[in-house]
Amino acid sequence: MRTQSGPRRAGPAFSLALAALSLALMLGGGSARAEYGDVVMNNYSDAAGMRPVVFPHWFHRVRFRCKVCHADLGFEFKAGGNKINMLKIIDGQYCGACHNGEIAWSVENCNLCHSAKPGTPTQVHESTIQKLSVPQGTK
């Protein structure tokens, strides 16, 4: 049962964090309205003349536990930190462990992954970091 919280004496560190957080939340209303956790990967796509990849975390989360990709398949917890390319995928690594026509649809469906607006930078959409460090006015 939740009880009424007592008198609050916020320490300076906490106030700072709260200020940063509220600032972050205020700046969060950027133009893009993509789903929380959508990862845009643009390590090589733009340079190769493809649209960047959008990875929908929510879609995969409905179907797989985090562990399947982040422990079994070795995906680092960092957007753009995995250096994934099509060679590795076709070789059965990373996305290719499932996107092989057996567990999920296979690599010839380029545009299902390569679906971001050209030039979209690598990011975790709506992440705290993105809100804190990307000046929204410049978009």
Place this chain on the structure above:
Amino acid sequence: MKTLAVIVAPLLLAVSSASSAQGAGKGIYDKTCSVCHATGINGAPKFGNAADWSPRIAGGAAKLYQSALAGTAKGMPAKGGNPNLSDAEVKSAVDYMLAQVSKPAKKEEATAKKDEPAPKEPAAKKDEAAVKADKPAAKEPAAKKDDAATAKAEKPAAAAAPAVAAAAAPAVAPVAAAAPPTAATGDVNAFNRLLRPMGQRNAAPTQDGIHDPANDGTQALQPPLSAFDKMPKSSAGNRVNWVQALAEKKINPRWDRADVKAEPVVMDLNIVREVKGSMPDVVYPHKQHTEWLDCSNCHPAIFVPQKGANQISMAAILLGQKCGVCHGKVAFPVSECRLCHSKKKDGTTERTAEAPAAAPAGAKK
């Protein structure tokens, strides 16, 4: 066939008046609409198939135009997924497709009822009933195949197994897919004008600002609301309470890539971390974390598995370290203070390990 003719007749006014636009309609059909309507994938009414079209025609031309222009929750993307088309062009394509199914009836009935407007009200109901009648049939058995099909909402899977695709696009309307959220109005004194309005959350891929609407693959992606519809809600992140969804078995994500029967090894151990400030102490539940994650995801790289060995601060979390590796990126964001800071200094625990499943903070109000 006779009944179809009666149903179709009022529409012919629109069809025949637009006959000059037929040529243009065909061109647009061939380029855009035919992707789905030629074969009838993803539940699309098949080109020239009267059985597919008659319940829709019964709803009136205006309703069909509306569906074509704004898209539907069942999977029709707005303007067939090509935002470059003008309204008139979309309508001409609709007319062209209607003309194919109504041709046999055209000659007999067209003149008879020319000036009668489409009977909107009752017809709309008929349409809904028809949709309801054919949806659950496809949906029920398909839903049970859940774990067999992973990418079911997307086109290639749908082509192979249309019944499964129907399960992914439930008949219950996801709001964002049906009506594109309007942009924030220019009212500077609007309440909470910096917070995102409800209608702009969980936007469909074509409208989310990141996906390229001109990309044909974007149309095939599942809109989030069609998946979140039946899941418990929360007030942040995806607006879905994932932990509760898992506990209530609303979702059944695999623990193993290929083995559908693999079960997680759940460890039920709460770690209490005393915090220096006035915030309640943090209770870290291993249980909810091990339901999703493997020990090796966190230990030892992010957290040294030893009491007192981990310095954690909100600053580090906000910068994406420690808890912030997931919280604030994909797990519930840092705005949900009390989900972690849940143990009062005097010893009362607001939220135990079991609590979020039973009564999440968002649902308490």
